[in-house]
Amino acid sequence: MINLHDIRYVRLGTPDVEAATRYCTEILGLQKIRTQGNAVYFRSDDRDHTLVYFEGDARDHATAFELHSFEALEVARKVLQQAGTDSHWGTDQECEQRFVRAFVWFLDPSGNRIELIWRPQHSGWRYFPSRDAGITGFSHIGLRSTDLVRDEKFWTQIMGARVSDWIGDAPLLRIDEIHHKIALFPSEYPGVQHINHQVQSIDDIMRSWYFLQEKGVNITFGPGKHPTSTAMFLYFEGPDGMIFEYSSGVRSIEDEASHLPRQFPFEPVGFCMWGARPNIKEFKT
Ligand SMILES: CC(C)c1ccc(C(=O)O)c(O)c1O
């Protein structure tokens, strides 16, 4: 089995890198750190970058997870091969674009591009955004799945993730003590469905709720509170229809042995314990 250390970055194609950059810096609250070639890199914490927008197809998404060692990358290739999944080494140029020493990429059973990376670059500088949204770091993604049961098996049996809870058949998957780093999301096509940044407190969520409305940003869900992770949340729309989530107060699962995943209904009460209703197509029951 593969042992994922942590989620690291998301790379998104976009036909309009300039608009995406304005959104990330003026609305979302990320820090632009560089433009390199046709790509712009953003920070949200002490990692070199956690989000990249590059010029390309808006459906071209990749998510990276850090592994512990170079040997772990080699083992991962064998494990994937045994599972019938082709994987490939990233080229030197691709490593330079990602600020990693080495990486392996593959497509999960739904067709999501996943990158397993070794020695990603850190920053010695404080994360310093131009808009203070209270972000403390990039934390998880909603990952589209065309077959939740099949993909749960892949992510738990091959990738070493554990189910923290289910909403309907959609599992919230952890790879460390944080309640989830991946939320599988029912969909007809692959891709990243949402990108979560943790914010410091409920005050940041409410402040952003007013701020985003004033800026005319489409709020798709919340403010609310997830019964699953107990995090308070706000979802809103970004470039090319990508959904961003701020949340605060995600629960940790300290005792692996005693945690039993709980089943929540795929209904508004399964998503929010305050009564907010999602305006997200795939959640409409
Ligand atoms: C609505 C999505 C799938 C979802 C559900 C629950 C949580 C949580 O418990 O924190 C999320 O973060 C979600 O994005």
Ligand SMILES: [Fe+2]
């Ligand atoms: Fe989420």
